[in-house]
Amino acid sequence: MAKQAFPELTTTFLREKLEALGSQFGFSSEPYLALARQYLHSDEEDVPAAETNLRHYEADVGFPGSGGRPHGIERLYKRTLVVEPTLACAAHCRFCIRANYARHNLSEVELREIAKYCGSGSHREELTEVLITGGDALLVPHQVEYLLRALMRYAPNIRIARIATRIPLHDPGRVDGKLLRLFEGKLPLRLELTTQINHRVELFPEVIEALRRIMDHGVAIYAQNIVLRGVNDNLAALVDLYDLLRQIGIEAHYLFHCVPMEGTGHFRTTLQETIELAKRLTCGGHISGRAKPMLAAMTDIGKIVLYDGVIVERDNRHILLQSHYRLEDRQCWNPAWQLPKTAEVDRDGYLRVWYLDGAESVETAGFGSEPAVAPKYGLEFKGATIALSRCE
Numbered sequence: 001m002a003k004q005a006f007p008e009l010t011t012t013f014l015r016e017k018l019e020a021l022g023s024q025f026g027f028s029s030e031p032y033l034a035l036a037r038q039y040l041h042s043d044e045e046d047v048p049a050a051e052t053n054l055r056h057y058e059a060d061v062g063f064p065g066s067g068g069r070p071h072g073i074e075r076l077y078k079r080t081l082v083v084e085p086t087l088a089c090a091a092h093c094r095f096c097i098r099a100n101y102a103r104h105n106l107s108e109v110e111l112r113e114i115a116k117y118c119g120s121g122s123h124r125e126e127l128t129e130v131l132i133t134g135g136d137a138l139l140v141p142h143q144v145e146y147l148l149r150a151l152m153r154y155a156p157n158i159r160i161a162r163i164a165t166r167i168p169l170h171d172p173g174r175v176d177g178k179l180l181r182l183f184e185g186k187l188p189l190r191l192e193l194t195t196q197i198n199h200r201v202e203l204f205p206e207v208i209e210a211l212r213r214i215m216d217h218g219v220a221i222y223a224q225n226i227v228l229r230g231v232n233d234n235l236a237a238l239v240d241l242y243d244l245l246r247q248i249g250i251e252a253h254y255l256f257h258c259v260p261m262e263g264t265g266h267f268r269t270t271l272q273e274t275i276e277l278a279k280r281l282t283c284g285g286h287i288s289g290r291a292k293p294m295l296a297a298m299t300d301i302g303k304i305v306l307y308d309g310v311i312v313e314r315d316n317r318h319i320l321l322q323s324h325y326r327l328e329d330r331q332c333w334n335p336a337w338q339l340p341k342t343a344e345v346d347r348d349g350y351l352r353v354w355y356l357d358g359a360e361s362v363e364t365a366g367f368g369s370e371p372a373v374a375p376k377y378g379l380e381f382k383g384a385t386i387a388l389s390r391c392e
């Protein structure tokens with residue numbers, strides 16, 4: 001499989017904010033770069049690097065009715081099925097794991113088959129959650145609504161539906177009455193919204209307002225964030241981000257080490273840097289215990305939380321990580337799942353996987369010593385200041 005083109009794609013909202021940040025702070029300032037690096041194509045993406053993966057893992061599920069074209073559903077875990085109604089997004093995040101996925105749009109027939117799969121056989125006992133992602137699930141709210149209604153009919157075992165989106169950050173104006181109708185029906189399942197926010201600069205007043213409109217419908221929002229070099233790979237930026245998320249009422253979930261996908265090498269810190277950063281963030285009294293994220297790596301066998309003892313061995317840039325997933329469980333939940341070449345089974349039956357580390361950067365020398373104070377612009381930056389005063 002060859003790398004697909006991932007053209008630069010931004011929204012009018014993002015372009016206007018980039019222009020405003022550049023004009024206010026300069027086009028090489030931290031607030032401008034924190035947004036620009038996430039969305040504007042960089043020649044660094046095209047530099048040959050050790051990161052050559054085109055997918056983060058292979059977990060497609062074949063299911064009756066897919067006509068031999070299993071796409072749009074993935075399963076790695078017992079309780080949760082990942083459904084991707086579309087792979088389109090309003091903007092293309094340059095570090096995204098979806099960059100190399102073939103585009104698709106699931107039809108109502110396919111969505112109905114997925115709901116039936118969730119409620120059939122042993123899946124009825126095991127599956128309790130769906131993660132409706134993409135692409136951006138809120139680009140196709142009618143498909144999401146169709147799936148939710150089909151799940152209620154065919155799979156009452158699904159008690160929680162999580163919807164993944166960056167629409168409130170990419171185009172907050174889309175979070176209007178029409179879109180919010182998705183959250184208005186009294187559904188007999190818990191709806192949660194997951195988003196990704198990597199720097200406080202993204203939380204413009206319009207973005208916070210859009211997130212609030214969703215929360216006002218009783219939907220819990222949580223954020224997953226990625227440590228990205230040149231965006232948020234310092235303590236001050238992360239303290240600032242998690243403080244603001246807490247004030248807005250967005251829960252912290254995973255803080256990811258940037259996944260080793262082709263074209264992402266320039267974003268990737270080393271795992272050790274990231275562990276040190278997360279340690280200082282969560283163990284230094286800098287943020288509330290209620291705002292602390294869980295550090296994880298996205299590997300070829302799924303997410304591995306970086307607890308003590310998870311790193312088993314190092315071989316130059318490759319790191320052997322210990323999981324507590326079992327091969328037999330995986331293949332029981334998803335018979336199509338195969339052990340990747342990078343993985344092995346330990347003598348207790350648990351999976352281990354070799355994970356490509358990020359490269360050292362000269363720019364990060366002295367990394368561990370920077371202060372945990374908000375950068376100066378944090379007090380002056382209009383969007384952030386307004387956001388804080390709205391939340392206090």
Ligand code: SF4
Pocket residue numbers: 088089090091092093096097098134135136165166196
């Ligand atoms: S919106 Fe989500 S799926 Fe789409 S490019 Fe960004 S991170 Fe990837």
